[in-house]
Every structure is written in structure tokens, then in C-alpha cells.
Amino acid sequence: MQSGVGVCCSSSSNWLFGLAAAAAPLLPSSLTTISFPISKSSSSSLITLSTPLLISSPLRSIASASGSSQLNEMASDDAQDPRLQRISSAIRVIPDFPKPGIMFQDITTLLLDTKAFKDTIDLFVERYRDQNISVVAGVEARGFIFGPPIALAIGAKFVPMRKPNKLPGEVISEEYSLEYGTDKMEMHVGAVQRGDRALVIDDLIATGGTLCAAIKLLERVQAQVVECACVIELPELKGRDKLTGKPLFVLVKGA
Amino acid sequence: MSAYRDEDPRLHGIKTKIRVVPHFPKSGREVLTFLGLAGIMFQDITTLLLDPKAFKDTIDLFVERYKGKNISVVAGIEARGFIFGPPIALAIGAKFVPLRKPKKLPGKVISQEYILEYGRDCLEMHVGAVEAGERAIVVDDLIATGGTLCAAMDLLERVGAEVVECACVIELPELKGRERLNGKPLYVLVEYLEV
Numbered sequence: 001m002q003s004g005v006g007v008c009c010s011s012s013s014n015w016l017f018g019l020a021a022a023a024a025p026l027l028p029s030s031l032t033t034i035s036f037p038i039s040k041s042s043s044s045s046l047i048t049l050s051t052p053l054l055i056s057s058p059l060r061s062i063a064s065a066s067g068s069s070q071l072n073e074m075a076s077d078d079a080q081d082p083r084l085q086r087i088s089s090a091i092r093v094i095p096d097f098p099k100p101g102i103m104f105q106d107i108t109t110l111l112l113d114t115k116a117f118k119d120t121i122d123l124f125v126e127r128y129r130d131q132n133i134s135v136v137a138g139v140e141a142r143g144f145i146f147g148p149p150i151a152l153a154i155g156a157k158f159v160p161m162r163k164p165n166k167l168p169g170e171v172i173s174e175e176y177s178l179e180y181g182t183d184k185m186e187m188h189v190g191a192v193q194r195g196d197r198a199l200v201i202d203d204l205i206a207t208g209g210t211l212c213a214a215i216k217l218l219e220r221v222q223a224q225v226v227e228c229a230c231v232i233e234l235p236e237l238k239g240r241d242k243l244t245g246k247p248l249f250v251l252v253k254g255a
Numbered sequence: 256m257s258a259y260r261d262e263d264p265r266l267h268g269i270k271t272k273i274r275v276v277p278h279f280p281k282s283g284r285e286v287l288t289f290l291g292l293a294g295i296m297f298q299d300i301t302t303l304l305l306d307p308k309a310f311k312d313t314i315d316l317f318v319e320r321y322k323g324k325n326i327s328v329v330a331g332i333e334a335r336g337f338i339f340g341p342p343i344a345l346a347i348g349a350k351f352v353p354l355r356k357p358k359k360l361p362g363k364v365i366s367q368e369y370i371l372e373y374g375r376d377c378l379e380m381h382v383g384a385v386e387a388g389e390r391a392i393v394v395d396d397l398i399a400t401g402g403t404l405c406a407a408m409d410l411l412e413r414v415g416a417e418v419v420e421c422a423c424v425i426e427l428p429e430l431k432g433r434e435r436l437n438g439k440p441l442y443v444l445v446e447y448l449e450v
Binding site: 031079092094097098104106108111112114117118121140141142145146148149151152155156157158159160162165167169188192197219 | 274276279280297299301304305306307310311314333334335337338339341342344345348349350351352353354358359360361362381384
């Protein structure tokens with residue numbers, strides 16, 4: 001089942017309502033009465049969640065992706081947060097990196113636009129500041145750029161999730177698949193406690209393998225992964241399906 | 256200059272949160288062994304990041320120093336410089352420029368090689384990220400021999416930027432990294448001395 005509370009995906013209103021209802025017990029009860037706008041546009045749209053999640057209000061159906069050839073799709077109607085246009089435009093797409101055929105989404109240009117970078121962080125902070133998040137886990141290395149500012153703003157711990165042999169203390173490891181072969185992700189023992197409410201942050205979700213490994217590490221120490229949050233999603237790679245049911249929040253979608 | 260000499264009350268909390276891990280890494284940082292220091296005492300900042308107040312204080316100390324000084328670039332060295340650099344950049348209204356190991360940056364880059372005790376390494380920066388005349392600081396978690404910071408400064412100066420200062424959470428003064436910075440000032444919050 002696709003997870004994705006609040007992010008545009010092709011789905012019937014009943015399905016999304018069911019998901020929202022299922023997600024409700026995970027969220028503080030104060031959220032259950034808050035509504036958020038859902039786009040009714042006919043083209044692919046990103047639900048921009050600068051407002052909190054919809055839990056109990058009736059949902060309108062969300063249109064499916066239009067197959068637009070735009071490289072970075074965003075919400076196209078008036079529900080879109082005005083900050084998203086600039087964020088999306090600030091991301092540079094580099095063809096054939098790291099190998100031919102891959103369109104690499106380069107966030108370094110976003111970091112050069114001080115307003116857009118600040119807006120990026122603000123969008124995440126606005127979403128999470130009242131959700132009792134105690135851990136922001138950031139995936140090496142670009143998750144280290146976005147995670148700490150979010151953690152600092154919401155008063156959470158920042159926990160780096162690293163490639164093997166980088167963390168100096170005792171670690172737990174989770175192996176995950178690459179296109180060719182496997183890699184490992186590590187987290188320090190003792191960084192996260194049972195019952196911690198955690199976010200996983202990375203710049204981009206592609207196949208979802210890395211985020212899945214991060215979720216597993218957090219759950220192995222009995223933390224609760226509330227949501228995964230990325231600046232960019234590549235929806236064609238269906239990473240959203242690999243998150244073991246955890247919700248995913250993104251700002252921008254790339255082709 | 257070091258913040259500790261000014262004895263800002265926040266520094267005690269910061270220093271006690273840094274975990275010292277003996278004998279890590281097993282290889283690497285060979286220079287410490289070479290200099291006869293007792294084992295390799297790794298300064299682990301991840302425990303600092305687990306204390307929201309101490310982490311915030313760390314950032315605040317840098318922000319207080321650099322805000323209002325017309326710094327337009329914060330360059331952070333992969334990977335732990337990515338943790339401290341962006342919050343500073345955001346707070347002072349500067350760009351954040353990641354300085355990375357080879358082949359990580361996707362666009363056109365300039366490279367600066369630097370010498371390790373055994374062999375070489377290389378640091379890269381995107382062409383066009385920094386313009387001539389910009390005022391920059393370089394941020395990393397720790398300065399040891401100063402080789403990496405030196406390479407970072409070279410990259411910035413090669414594009415005509417002015418490196419105003421290097422800023423690290425921790426200094427290992429016995430390794431004399433400060434002297435390797437070609438006269439550029441270094442600002443640190445804590446020093447670690449083998450006792």
C-alpha cells in the first residue's frame with residue numbers, strides 16, 4: 001500500500017481516508033480536528049503541507065499524474081504554498097550523473113539561494129514543530145544539510161545515519177540493496193531511545209532503499225518513525241512503496 | 256582565538272557533551288600515532304547533537320560571532336561540516352557551499368589536492384558557487400593537522416573569495432593545525448589536550 005499522507009498520489013478518496021484514519025492513532029489527538037486543502041486540479045499536483053494533516057474531514061479525490069513532461073512538478077493550483085515555486089526553480093537538474101541516463105537533482109544550487117533554503121527548512125519546521133518529534137535522523141551526507149536546521153528549530157536530537165565505519169562508537173547496522181550489490185547504514189547505539197518519535201530526513205527519495213534502512217534502524221531500537229521527509233521525490237521509482245507503510249512528505253517531485 | 260578563554264558559560268555544557276572514543280579509527284588519522292599520542296582519541300560530536308540545548312548553544316556561539324560581518328558564504332567540509340555549517344549559514348543569511356570528496360558534486364568542479372601522512376586526498380567545490388570578492392568562513396567539526404581546512408581555503412581563494420576565518424568546534428592544538436592556515440584566523444570553541 002502506498003503511504004503518503006498529504007502528498008499527491010493517484011488514489012481514491014476512500015483509500016486515502018482509510019489511510020488517514022489508520023494514521024490517526026500515531027498522531028497526537030490535537031491533530032485530528034485540523035483540516036488541510038486537497039488539490040482538485042486535473043494535472044499532477046503536490047499537496048503542499050504547510051498546514052497540518054487532514055484526519056477526519058471528508059476527502060475529495062486527488063487527480064492522478066498527468067504525464068506532464070515538466071521535470072519538476074508541483075502543486076498547480078491555489079493550494080500550493082507560494083514558497084514552493086522558488087524552491088523548485090532553485091534545484092538544478094544535471095543530466096547523465098553519476099552515469100548516462102540519470103537526471104541528477106542537484107540541491108547545491110538551492111543552498112545558494114538563501115531565501116529558498118530558509119523556506120525549505122521552514123516548510124518542514126511548520127509541519128513538525130507541534131508533533132512532539134524527539135529525533136531527526138539524517139541520512140549521510142545530504143541529509144546532514146537539511147536535518148540539523150530542522151532539529152534545532154523543533155528542539156529535537158539530530159542523529160546522523162552513516163555509511164559503514166564512519167561512526168566511532170558502538171553501532172547497529174542495516175544492510176540494503178543497491179542496483180548492483182548492497183550497502184550498509186549505521187546508527188550509534190544509545191542515540192535513540194524506545195518511544196522516541198522520529199523523522200527521517202534526506203534530500204531526495206529515489207527507490208526508497210536508503211530511507212527503508214533508516215526506518216528499520218530506528219524501529220529496531222523501538223522508536224516510532226512518524227514520517228519520512230525529503231525535499232524531492234522521484235515518483236516513477238516508487239520509493240514511497242518501500243517505506244513499510246510509513247508516511248512520506250516531500251516538497252517537490254521530479255521526473 | 257578560542258571561545259574557551261572567554262569562558263562563555265555555554266562552553267562547559269558543550270565540552271562535556273563531546274565524547275572521546277579511544278582507538279578510532281583503526282586506520283586513518285595515522286598522524287596522531289606518528290606523533291606518539293597515546294592511541295587515537297577520536298572526538299565524537301554526535302553526542303553533542305543529542306543535546307538540543309548544547310547543539311543550539313554551539314551554533315549560537317558561531318552565529319553571534321559572524322552575524323553582521325557581511326559573510327556571504329559558509330563553506331562546510333564533508334561530512335561533519337555539513338552538520339554545523341548550514342544552521343550557521345541560515346542564521347546569518349549566507350549561502351551554504353558544500354566542499355566534498357571527489358566525484359560527489361554533480362556539476363563542474365574545481366579540485367584541490369592535499370597531502371596526508373600516507374598519500375593524498377582531494378576536496379572539490381562547484382564552479383560558480385562562490386564569486387570573487389565574497390567573504391567566506393570555512394566550517395568543520397574539528398581541526399587536527401589543518402590539511403583539509405587549508406585545501407578548503409585554497410579552493411575559495413582560487414575563485415577570488417576572501418576567507419575571513421576558519422571555524423571549528425574542536426581544536427587539537429598539539430597538531431599545530433593553526434599554523435598551517437597561512438595566517439588565516441581560526442576560531443574554536445573547545446580545545447582537546449592529551450593529559
